[in-house]
Amino acid sequence: MSAEVTTSGGVSVDAVDRSALMHNYADPTVTFVRGEGSTLFDTEGRPYLDFLSGLAVTSLGHAHPVVAEAIATQARTLSHVSNLFGNVVGPEVAVTLDRLIGGGTDRAGGQVFFANSGAEAIECAIKLARRWAGPSRYGVVATRDAFHGRTLAALAATGQFEKQTAFVPMPAGFSHVPFGDIDAMDAACDPALVAAVLVEPIQGEAGVVVPSSDYLGAVRQICTERNILLMVDEIQTGLGRTGRWFAFQHLGIEPDVVTMAKALGNGMPVGACWARAEVAAAFVPGDHGSTFGGQPLAMSAARATLSVMEAEDVPARAAAAGARLRAGLERLPGVSHVRGEGLLLAAVLVNDFAGPACAEALQGGLVINAPRANVLRFAPSLLVSDADIDRALASLSRILARLVAAFGVTEDEEESGADDAR
Numbered sequence: 001m002s003a004e005v006t007t008s009g010g011v012s013v014d015a016v017d018r019s020a021l022m023h024n025y026a027d028p029t030v031t032f033v034r035g036e037g038s039t040l041f042d043t044e045g046r047p048y049l050d051f052l053s054g055l056a057v058t059s060l061g062h063a064h065p066v067v068a069e070a071i072a073t074q075a076r077t078l079s080h081v082s083n084l085f086g087n088v089v090g091p092e093v094a095v096t097l098d099r100l101i102g103g104g105t106d107r108a109g110g111q112v113f114f115a116n117s118g119a120e121a122i123e124c125a126i127k128l129a130r131r132w133a134g135p136s137r138y139g140v141v142a143t144r145d146a147f148h149g150r151t152l153a154a155l156a157a158t159g160q161f162e163k164q165t166a167f168v169p170m171p172a173g174f175s176h177v178p179f180g181d182i183d184a185m186d187a188a189c190d191p192a193l194v195a196a197v198l199v200e201p202i203q204g205e206a207g208v209v210v211p212s213s214d215y216l217g218a219v220r221q222i223c224t225e226r227n228i229l230l231m232v233d234e235i236q237t238g239l240g241r242t243g244r245w246f247a248f249q250h251l252g253i254e255p256d257v258v259t260m261a262k263a264l265g266n267g268m269p270v271g272a273c274w275a276r277a278e279v280a281a282a283f284v285p286g287d288h289g290s291t292f293g294g295q296p297l298a299m300s301a302a303r304a305t306l307s308v309m310e311a312e313d314v315p316a317r318a319a320a321a322g323a324r325l326r327a328g329l330e331r332l333p334g335v336s337h338v339r340g341e342g343l344l345l346a347a348v349l350v351n352d353f354a355g356p357a358c359a360e361a362l363q364g365g366l367v368i369n370a371p372r373a374n375v376l377r378f379a380p381s382l383l384v385s386d387a388d389i390d391r392a393l394a395s396l397s398r399i400l401a402r403l404v405a406a407f408g409v410t411e412d413e414e415e416s417g418a419d420d421a422r
Contacts, residue, residue, distance in 0.1 A: 037381065122148045204377070258275075
């Protein structure tokens with residue numbers, strides 16, 4: 001039997017029976033039933049300030065009216081036809097993405113494959129690299145601590161080996177070097193064996209780790225000199241989050257392949273793989289596909305999301321709001337330093353109390369997460385208000401002050417803080 005629960009917003013839901021679900025995830029401490037802007041509501045109608053955005057997904061906030069209306073209209077019109085036939089929405093979204101890859105004004109001259117998730121976008125990139133390079137040159141060099149997805153090839157590219165252990169053997173052809181170590185990257189890029197380098201401009205799941213400003217440029221140079229593809233994973237960093245349309249644009253480099261997802265549909269499952277036209281030409285009909293990829297319903301959400309993003313100039317908003325959030329985080333008790341760009345930020349703590357901090361924050365109505373034991377990650381809506389930023393900071397200040405007193409800080413931890421400021 002399940003008991004009925006009524007939220008303060010007037011939504012009636014049944015208490016959730018999770019017994020038929022596989023146990024891939026820990027049992028949730030909170031179940032959300034409604035969202036509006038930067039606020040989530042649980043089954044009891046309690047509000048929570050969302051500073052995680054479903055892991056950088058709902059970048060326009062929850063239930064954005066323009067996106068919601070676009071999805072509803074498309075659902076009443078045409079939701080799916082398969083890629084045996086054309087639709088009018090996907091090609092428009094592809095043109096917009098090609099223009100944003102180019103900086104927002106002029107098209108970059110590339111082509112797009114649509115998928116349903118970031119992992120699928122990575123799979124497309126890996127297959128494209130192998131098709132482009134030929135059967136004798138199939139290696140992909142990735143970085144340690146990177147996260148590229150949970151499908152087998154994406155997992156093989158992921159540099160978090162503890163996630164691979166239960167599923168060995170991994171697909172062949174993947175190697176990993178330390179993130180930010182250009183000498184190691186140089187040594188690994190054998191032009192006779194390697195088809196592509198796959199790298200995040202900022203490692204999100206590793207704790208928002210930012211490499212030196214010359215790292216990606218040096219990787220680009222190695223790839224160019226050796227005819228190796230540079231594939232940039234912008235699944236978490238792309239579409240305005242770091243203060244540019246894509247994080248690679250901060251550095252003025254030109255990648256060969258770019259993967260994206262998360263923010264693209266503002267909650268609808270959609271991913272994309274962009275490639276320079278001469279690289280994309282390696283695919284021929286039948287090489288790769290997706291039943292749902294590029295379908296009108298998902299594309300209508302992406303089209304509406306991108307339209308709002310451009311109208312709101314979300315890169316500029318992320319830069320301004322990110323500066324405010326960063327400045328506030330740097331003043332909080334227990335914060336050693338802050339790293340990241342725009343509205344993808346991490347507060348590195350003076351001790352390993354990120355888990356307790358997240359738990360207390362959730363109890364207090366603030367959603368964040370801890371990708372590492374000493375790291376708090378923040379990825380609020382790109383439309384987040386100054387008032388919401390100030391509320392989140394005030395709540396965290398009280399929580400961190402208590403935890404600093406409880407955990408203490410050693411001299412070694414104080415001295416090592418600067419070493420982690422990447």
